[in-house]
Each structure stands twice: as C-alpha cells, then as structure tokens.
Amino acid sequence: MNLATKNKIIRIVLPIITAAVVLYIIKSNEHNKEVINNQAFEERFGPVMGTSGYVKIIPTSKMQSSAQDAFAVAYKATKHAEALLSRYNKSSDISKINLSKAGEKIQVAPLTWQMLMESRRFYMLSNHAFDPALGALIDIYPWKERNIDALPDQEIISSALANSGFDKISFIRDGMYVSKTNSSVTLDLGGIAKGFGVNIMAESLREQGVESAIIEIGGEIAIIGSPDIEHKSTQVIGSAEKIWTTGIKNPRGNGVIKKFASEGGVSIATSGDYEKYFTVGNKRYSHIIDPRTGYPTEGGIISATIITRDSCTTADALATAVSVLGVEKSKKLLRLYPETTAYLILNDMTEVTITGGLEEEEFKETVEKDK
Ligand code: AMP
Numbered sequence: 001m002n003l004a005t006k007n008k009i010i011r012i013v014l015p016i017i018t019a020a021v022v023l024y025i026i027k028s029n030e031h032n033k034e035v036i037n038n039q040a041f042e043e044r045f046g047p048v049m050g051t052s053g054y055v056k057i058i059p060t061s062k063m064q065s066s067a068q069d070a071f072a073v074a075y076k077a078t079k080h081a082e083a084l085l086s087r088y089n090k091s092s093d094i095s096k097i098n099l100s101k102a103g104e105k106i107q108v109a110p111l112t113w114q115m116l117m118e119s120r121r122f123y124m125l126s127n128h129a130f131d132p133a134l135g136a137l138i139d140i141y142p143w144k145e146r147n148i149d150a151l152p153d154q155e156i157i158s159s160a161l162a163n164s165g166f167d168k169i170s171f172i173r174d175g176m177y178v179s180k181t182n183s184s185v186t187l188d189l190g191g192i193a194k195g196f197g198v199n200i201m202a203e204s205l206r207e208q209g210v211e212s213a214i215i216e217i218g219g220e221i222a223i224i225g226s227p228d229i230e231h232k233s234t235q236v237i238g239s240a241e242k243i244w245t246t247g248i249k250n251p252r253g254n255g256v257i258k259k260f261a262s263e264g265g266v267s268i269a270t271s272g273d274y275e276k277y278f279t280v281g282n283k284r285y286s287h288i289i290d291p292r293t294g295y296p297t298e299g300g301i302i303s304a305t306i307i308t309r310d311s312c313t314t315a316d317a318l319a320t321a322v323s324v325l326g327v328e329k330s331k332k333l334l335r336l337y338p339e340t341t342a343y344l345i346l347n348d349m350t351e352v353t354i355t356g357g358l359e360e361e362e363f364k365e366t367v368e369k370d371k
C-alpha cells in the first residue's frame, strides 16, 4: 500500500474511530444551529421497515424542490421497498417466496432481486453468520415477552434449524426467479432491510439534489454532506465541529455512551441485545440468532456498531454478522471492508475497535509512520 493510500485511510478512519453512531443525532455548534434552525426540514416518520425513522435536510440552492417535497418522494420510494420486502405484508415478494412450496418458481421485482443478491453476498462473505433465511428459527422465540421460564425445547430448535438457511433458496437470474428446496424455509430480512431502506431514501434525496441531510431508520444512519453546507459557501469556516454528531446508546443504561462527529458519505448501523431481547432468569437472549446452533447468539458482543463509507446496507448486515461472529472472526471479515470501523461493546462493558481493511499491526505501523 502506498503512502497516499495510507494517508487517505488515516484521514478517513481516524475521525471515524474518534467519531460516529446511532440514535442520538446531535448538532453541536451554536452559531451553526442558528443557520440550521432557520432552514432545516426535520421529520419523524414511519412505521417503515417495522420501525420508525428520522430525517433532517438542510436545504441548498441546488435542490430541485422543497425539502418537504424531496422527503415525500424519498419516503414513497422507501415504502415501495417495504411493500416488496416485508414478511408481514402478505402480498410482498418475500411473503410470496415464504408461502411457496419447494420447487415452485416465484418471479420477483428488480428491487427484491437486488436485495436478495446483496443478502446472498453477506451470507457468503460472513461464512453464513449473516443468514437472511432464519424465519423458522426467529418465529419460535417469544420476542414479545420480556421474561420467560425456559428456552424452547431442543427438538423445537433443531427442527426450526433444519427448516432454516439461505442454502435452501435458489436463484434463476434469467427472469429473476426464486425457489426453495424446502417448503418450510422462510426469509427474514430484519438484519439488513433497515439499512437498505436508509440507502434508498439517501439515494432518492441525492438524486433530487439534496447535499446535506441525515437519515435514520431504526437506528441505522446515512449522512449526506455537512450540515453547514450553505453557510460554508458564503464564508470560510475552519471548524471541524461543523459536522453531524451521532451517538452510541449505552447498551446497559440510559443515554449515550459515546458521541461521534460523522462526515458526509458515512453510514452507521448498530446491532445490540438491548432493544429486542428476552430473559430466562438472569440470562439475556439477543434477537440475533446464531445460524450454526439455532440459539440466540452468545458471542459476547452486546453492541456492534459499524461505521463505513460503504452503503448503509453494508453497515446493517455487517453489524448483525459481527454480533454472531465475535471479535476474532469479525477481524477477518472486516479485512474485506476498507474505510470501515467496527466499534464493539462486550458483555463486561469493555470496548473493542476493529479497523476494516487492515490488520491491527498493519494499522498501528501506518499510524506510527505518519506521526
Ligand atoms: P439487526 O438489529 O440489524 O442486527 O437485525 C436483527 C434482526 O435480523 C432480527 O430481529 C432478525 O429479524 C434478523 N436476524 C436474526 N439473526 C440473524 C442472522 N444471524 N442473520 C441475519 N439476520 C438475522
């Protein structure tokens, strides 16, 4: 790797390590706030992708319509994706696949195909830790309860495990057909659809000339430009504070555990065991299933945040995959993703940061050389 590339990685990765993530979107600079309060369009929206969302758009002169109209178009695009992908909508492409019999060929829309191909890539690259065909397993656990007496019986888990797995889904590219080798296997895109929805919304906003916005669905975030973009064009501002600030929720308490300043073009996603979970006695079970065992994951990671210059779909899928893989295997996976950082909180509340695209030693060496 040449020095220019290393410098580029450091320039992008370092602010991200000391920067980025979820749910708390906080503007920091007071002066800037004035400018934004005059102009920003802000909206909470949903339900979409089974959750709610938030958008903030700073209008600029390049925009083809008002921020409100731009948002309306982007929201419609995301709702369209949801209508195709939700397993809770009986007429969605995903429901058609889920209800189909083994061998039946289901033709899907191009957007569904795109989502399935992306899902398949993460399934393969994560060594099957990210598996979008775990519907049968997800359905046997009591997600609506907080406390239960015991896990489902081993036979129930084994049988659901036998009816799970993306290897039981096959694809015919010509005509975009999907079929199953086992009638009971069902798709559940819960680990990737929120990020995909954020992407669709961000792409739509960009196409409409939006240069500055933050978009969030269920904690997954995409950032377009800087919040003081208009202001910057009228005077030189040398402040690094004029960027979006996000925060990682404390997985075992209230509030934000870390605040980050996040640059435009960055996507952020978090998977954790603190919103959707149940307990048996004192033991907490996460909503992320380990596809190897059929049980809720026990990798020791209670919060996994991915910050990347890749898409929000990637951030979302990787956050889920990393939660299953645990720290060491995640390091291997993240080598495939440059300009990506994983910020992990373990069950003893220790923190681990993995830098994508580089081995830790390689990264340290690079930092030393650039000092
Ligand atoms: P996330 O919050 O993005 O990690 O998504 C968690 C959701 O993804 C769960 O509620 C399930 O719907 C689904 N899911 C659970 N385990 C997995 C897994 N191993 N791979 C892919 N999706 C999963």
Ligand code: MG
Pocket: 190, 191, 192, 269, 270, 271, 315, 316, 317, 318, 319, 320
């Ligand atoms: Mg995810």
